[in-house]
Amino acid sequence: MVRIHPRPFFIWRNIMEKIVFIAEIREGVGKEVARKLRFQGYIPGILYGSDIKPIPIKLDRKLNGKILKNILAHNVVAEIKLKKNEEEEIFSVVLKEIQRDPIKDEIIHVDFYKLSVDKPVIMSVPVLLKGKSKGEEKGGILEQELREIKVEGILKEIPETIEVNIENLDFGHAILVKDIKLPPSVKIIEDPEKVVVTVLKPKEEKVEEEKVEEVVEEPKVITHEKVEERRREKEEKKE
Template structure:
């Protein structure tokens, strides 16, 4: 997935500057890469949120157009880090990494399970231990997610990293034996008083004994 985003070089800093940006619906950000170094910019919060809410999410390949302070360039970037306000949960800062379409990068993508396992229909419980997969690939080949059909799993079956279907050109960096999900048997609930009754029966003398 690709998207476009406008960025303007920023010259201010500090809490007062961030408040002025917030009043304009913007947040500070930094763009960095081997070819451009570090460029402090400001971007529109709503536009960035729209990208994050899209199909590609954080792994969306962004055409970032940078203007201001003698800059007039466009670069392919990925969202590298997001900072949120600890109290309000609002997005307050972003880091963008310049990428080359011909150089592989390392990133993470969601692991999604689809379908209802046979074992769940029999009363089992599907437990997903892994929700993100670390991969290496070209920026344009980053999948939206790695999806696994688990409808055929029975109680006791386990999905490992090696079982996940990944698109061509994508290399998985996790341990192949790492567990992704398991269908476990339901816990057996004890009837209240059953254990006590059993203990009393075991402790009682046999018939005919004194």
């Protein structure tokens, strides 16, 4: 497989604007409690981490719904201002999962993972493809093998997304994990030979040629007896 990329094909994007969620500790767990919270205008959630016990939380849909709706990828780094009575505690977190109602498409639950700001963490960063490849322009099929790349580093150095420019990809070309360049402090912990994206040639359709059998009529054979019979018929008509 060939790798040819005259232009830069990767861009890392750090978070330009801090995302902050406002949450409260909720009392009780279970489906019935969650259903009542949703009816009251809250989104149930959970905050957990390696150094804390899971904390059931609730987010006011009016305060947080718009932010959640505009987040397209998971593993988004953010802050949670967690209120309990009159106290407020701030956590650095990763938004691990957003659950939606399959019919109404409403957010029904969120999971947050607490991070340590000054310690290395392992995260999966979404891969976003930019542009249209040369191979696709010719009818090829784009195959994205990796949609996330696992990395390790200090939280503030880890990019939010990795954008990969695919405009120069032609048939048989590929971008591998080792082609992705990130800040020196961030380490990619994937097989460097893994294919991130490639372009396949379109499958050739085999058209079976129908065999057309020619029907050849055999010439009629006129025998001597037939000739004599026709001669007699003509003579009888004359008489």
